[in-house]
Amino acid sequence: MAKHVFLTGPPGIGKTTLIKKATEALKSSGVPIDGFYTEEVREGGRRIGFDVVTLSGRRGTLSRLGSDSSTARCEYRVGQYIVDLVSFEHLVLPVLRNVDLGSDTGKKVHVIDEVGKMELFSQSFIQAVRQTLTASGTTILGTIPIPKGKPLGLVEEIRSRKDIKVFNVTKENRDNILQDIVTTVQNCRK
Numbered sequence: 001m002a003k004h005v006f007l008t009g010p011p012g013i014g015k016t017t018l019i020k021k022a023t024e025a026l027k028s029s030g031v032p033i034d035g036f037y038t039e040e041v042r043e044g045g046r047r048i049g050f051d052v053v054t055l056s057g058r059r060g061t062l063s064r065l066g067s068d069s070s071t072a073r074c075e076y077r078v079g080q081y082i083v084d085l086v087s088f089e090h091l092v093l094p095v096l097r098n099v100d101l102g103s104d105t106g107k108k109v110h111v112i113d114e115v116g117k118m119e120l121f122s123q124s125f126i127q128a129v130r131q132t133l134t135a136s137g138t139t140i141l142g143t144i145p146i147p148k149g150k151p152l153g154l155v156e157e158i159r160s161r162k163d164i165k166v167f168n169v170t171k172e173n174r175d176n177i178l179q180d181i182v183t184t185v186q187n188c189r190k
């Protein structure tokens with residue numbers, strides 16, 4: 001039986017939107033849930049980067065557009081974006097601690113949106129996700145990108161696990177898979 005649930009699909013297809021809706025549904029049925037999602041940041045109609053937002057409402061920078069010269073020099077960049085590792089780790093790592101502490105009413109759910117190129121610059125994050133995958137008191141509701149370009153180690157590792165259920169989000173199914181996702185997460189907690 002599956003222990004963790006991951007959504008995948010092309011950029012902008014609606015993974016985060018589904019994660020947010022599933023989080024609300026799980027919360028309102030009393031499921032203990034924590035974690036983070038990533039959100040686009042726009043200024044004057046232009047995407048300038050991404051923020052990390054925790055379920056408890058804290059917000060921090062994941063990445064921002066860099067100038068040509070600063071981007072070229074930076075080790076932690078994806079396309080035009082420079083990743084703020086310090087800010088990312090500061091916000092996200094505490095949320096992924098104490099993953100073994102389930103509750104009396106079943107496993108705690110950890111939202112990890114997403115395990116992607118930007119996030120994987122952080123070795124501490126990689127370690128924390130691995131711990132969460134193997135922790136007994138936790139179910140992950142996460143997102144992973146569709147394979148494109150150079151394979152991402154941890155993403156491949158997740159895909160090859162026998163204890164995960166992957167939902168492929170498409171334009172055709174994104175308006176009718178919410179309940180299936182929520183039910184699968186609830187079954188993972190048993």
Ligand SMILES: Nc1ncnc2c1ncn2[C@@H]1O[C@H](COP(=O)(O)OP(=O)(O)OP(=O)(O)O)[C@@H](O)[C@H]1O
Pocket residue numbers: 009010011012013014015016017018174175
């Ligand atoms: N079911 C839907 N119907 C119409 N628009 C949607 C739907 N789901 C999401 N959107 C819109 O599509 C855009 C991208 O959604 P979202 O951020 O959830 O996608 P994503 O797959 O998480 O993107 P990314 O890969 O960049 O993280 C948003 O503007 C959102 O409002």
